[in-house]
Each structure stands twice: as structure tokens, then as C-alpha cells.
Amino acid sequence: MKHGKHDAQLLKLALDIGVGYAKKRGFADFDKGISPKDKVECIYRLLVQDKLIQPLATDKEDGPNMKHKLILWIQRQLPEEHPLKD
Template sequence: MKPHKNEAQILKFAMEIGVGYAKKRGYADFDKGISPKDKVECIYRLLVTDNLIQPLAKDKEDGPNMKHKLILWITRQLPADHPLLK
């Protein structure tokens, strides 16, 4: 896994977009009591269910790999000149 220069900011942006996507799909808003780890897993599983990202192998489904998948997903959606990608 090649880390991105702005990985934390990209993940934060991916989570914002993912939560917005979940709301549009009819899911309730994420409560403040939900841990970031659970939010990552929830968004990851929703994107896999909707065939927007390929699922990880069962033995690779862990927090860091799910975060990496979300980062890859959002970086592919952003234009090449986006400030987060520089």
C-alpha cells in the first residue's frame, strides 16, 4: 500500500462524501456516538454492496485496509489537479 502525502485529509474527505452518499441512499445520519472505526467499516461495506469498490479478501478485512480502500475510491473520483492530490 503506497501511502498518499495527505492521507489523513483524503480519508476525512472520503468519509464526508461517504456519509453524504449513505444519506442519499436512505441511511440515517451517523450519531456522534459511533466510533470512527465503525463509520469506516459502514461506509466501506455500503460501497462494496453498491459495487462502487471491490471487496477486500476476507482475511484482509481490517481497519487499515478498509481505510486504504476508501482513500483509493475517493482519489479516483477527484480531478487530477485537486489540492488533496498534490
């Protein structure tokens, strides 16, 4: 898995947008006490359930791969001229 120079910012953006999406779908707000790892997994599973991203193979479902899927998802949502796309 290749790491880009904007991965941290893209992951933060994906989580922010993912939380907003979850709220619109009727889910409760994520508490301050929820770990980033759990937040990544919750948003990943919601996006898979809604068929917005392809699921990982069962043996590949781990934190780094879920983060990578979220990064790829948000990159596809950004316009071509967005500064995080280079």
C-alpha cells in the same frame, strides 16, 4: 501499503462524502457516538454492496485496509488538478 502525504485529509473527505452518499441512499445520519472505526467499516461495506469499490479478501478485511480502499476510492473521484492528488 504505501502511505501518501495527504492520506488523513483524503480519508476525512472520503468519510464526509460517504456519509452524504449513505444519507442519499436512505440511511439514517451517523450519530456523534459512532466510532471512526465503525464509520469506516459502514461506508466501506455500503460502497462494496453498491459495487462502487472492489471488496477486500476476507482475511484482509481490517481497519487499515478498509481505510486504504476508501482513500483510493476518493482519489479516483477527484479531478486531476485537485491539490490532494499529488
